[in-house]
Amino acid sequence: MISKPPPPAHSPMTQFPVVDGCLQIGGIPLTRLAAQVGATPFYAYDRSLLDARVAQVRAALPAEVKLHYAMKANPMPALVCHMARLVDGLDVASAGEMRVALDSGMAPEDISFAGPGKQERDLARAVAAGILLNVESAHEARLLAELSARMGMAARVAIRVNPDFELKLSGMKMGGGPKQFGVDAEKVPELLAEVGQAGLAFEGFHLFCGSQSLKAEAICEAQEKSVELAIRLAQFAPAPVRLLNIGGGFGIPYFPGDAPLDLAPIGAGLDSLLSRVAGALPGAQLAIELGRYLVGEAGLYVCSVIERKLSRGQLFLVVDGGMHQHLAASGNFGQVIRKNYPVVLGNRINGEKRETASVVGPLCTPLDLLADRIELPQAEEGDLVVVFQSGAYGLTASPSRFLSHPAPIEVLV
Numbered sequence: 001m002i003s004k005p006p007p008p009a010h011s012p013m014t015q016f017p018v019v020d021g022c023l024q025i026g027g028i029p030l031t032r033l034a035a036q037v038g039a040t041p042f043y044a045y046d047r048s049l050l051d052a053r054v055a056q057v058r059a060a061l062p063a064e065v066k067l068h069y070a071m072k073a074n075p076m077p078a079l080v081c082h083m084a085r086l087v088d089g090l091d092v093a094s095a096g097e098m099r100v101a102l103d104s105g106m107a108p109e110d111i112s113f114a115g116p117g118k119q120e121r122d123l124a125r126a127v128a129a130g131i132l133l134n135v136e137s138a139h140e141a142r143l144l145a146e147l148s149a150r151m152g153m154a155a156r157v158a159i160r161v162n163p164d165f166e167l168k169l170s171g172m173k174m175g176g177g178p179k180q181f182g183v184d185a186e187k188v189p190e191l192l193a194e195v196g197q198a199g200l201a202f203e204g205f206h207l208f209c210g211s212q213s214l215k216a217e218a219i220c221e222a223q224e225k226s227v228e229l230a231i232r233l234a235q236f237a238p239a240p241v242r243l244l245n246i247g248g249g250f251g252i253p254y255f256p257g258d259a260p261l262d263l264a265p266i267g268a269g270l271d272s273l274l275s276r277v278a279g280a281l282p283g284a285q286l287a288i289e290l291g292r293y294l295v296g297e298a299g300l301y302v303c304s305v306i307e308r309k310l311s312r313g314q315l316f317l318v319v320d321g322g323m324h325q326h327l328a329a330s331g332n333f334g335q336v337i338r339k340n341y342p343v344v345l346g347n348r349i350n351g352e353k354r355e356t357a358s359v360v361g362p363l364c365t366p367l368d369l370l371a372d373r374i375e376l377p378q379a380e381e382g383d384l385v386v387v388f389q390s391g392a393y394g395l396t397a398s399p400s401r402f403l404s405h406p407a408p409i410e411v412l413v
């Protein structure tokens with residue numbers, strides 16, 4: 001029989017305590033939580049971990065830096081309401097997200113809307129709501145000028161800049177080179193003149209270079225370059241810069257060998273950037289926006305073992321959840337090489353007898369693989385398979401209609 005060597009194992013996940021071999025979420029044993037939810041699969045997000053993560057970021061970064069939550073990482077309304085009380089602003093990427101952000105009680109002044117292809121109807125809703133629009137093109141600026149005139153209120157705008165550099169070593173690059181995001185830095189001066197003539201309420205700049213970086217030095221370098229670029233562009237601005245949003249890109253460890261991001265150098269870097277900003281752009285606030293880093297590690301995806309299946313010497317645990325509900329864990333959300341997310345048996349963490357198994361979902365495609373040949377305690381039907389690091393880009397980043405299974409429940413515990 002041909003057998004590939006098994007993939008490397010993860011370092012243990014420690015954010016959820018284990019009592020008598022069972023994971024605890026918000027102080028509740030997983031088995032009891034599953035009974036409370038009433039069905040698997042489900043996503044569970046732990047409030048105390050959200051609180052702790054925000055507190056950790058606040059402690060590591062200078063107090064003057066505003067912390068925004070980028071909602072697309074996890075737009076569950078209850079979670080957004082919880083985050084709204086912890087952070088200084090919400091960043092939305094669609095009119096649908098804007099509605100949840102407004103419902104959360106966050107002040108419209110502190111909500112911003114970024115993303116390419118905003119349509120006139122989305123822009124009109126945002127102008128009416130009084131939120132800040134991160135303008136991604138001259139086309140958007142013109143639509144906003146028309147809308148502002150028609151509605152008798154000046155749209156609040158920041159220019160999203162496509163910088164002439166990128167976030168090195170990041171999982172996803174969203175700035176530098178030709179991009180659909182933002183306005184190329186070299187075209188910004190001309191756009192700023194148009195924004196001034198159109199009477200739009202200019203408030204600042206937005207830069208977002210990339211996502212999922214575990215390298216503090218790379219993040220510091222991108223932040224420094226972002227601030228320098230914004231200072232250069234500010235000389236063409238029709239009004240003083242009030243807000244300078246330099247993005248985020250903070251990553252979390254998913255795969256074997258990943259080490260957690262070290263926030264200390266980022267805090268030190270931001271400290272010196274604050275003085276730079278205070279000197280060059282007096283009155284401007286510095287903001288960062290984080291999605292994944294704030295919520296990713298606080299979430300679990302939980303499914304049940306339906307069947308143990310042995311095929312030509314390889315054991316498959318067939319579970320009731322899969323790639324339709326957690327695309328990222330199956331390796332199909334932006335990964336170049338498939339690697340296992342951290343997966344455990346949540347009700348039987350340290351079973352004595354161990355075995356190697358692949359965890360697969362109920363879809364008729366070999367892509368529906370949640371874990372490829374990992375070592376687990378010997379599993380029984382009904383055991384709860386848990387995927388860690390599932391609080392960001394989980395359910396809403398998945399093709400949940402694929403194969404017409406019912407949607408999973410999400411709970412905030």
Ligand SMILES: *Cc1c(COP(=O)(O)O)cnc(C)c1O
Pocket residue numbers: 070072073091093114208210211212247248249250289290291292293392
């Ligand atoms: C996706 C996105 C974010 C969030 O990125 P994370 O990697 O989840 O922190 C922030 N800002 C913008 C503009 C985005 O598009």
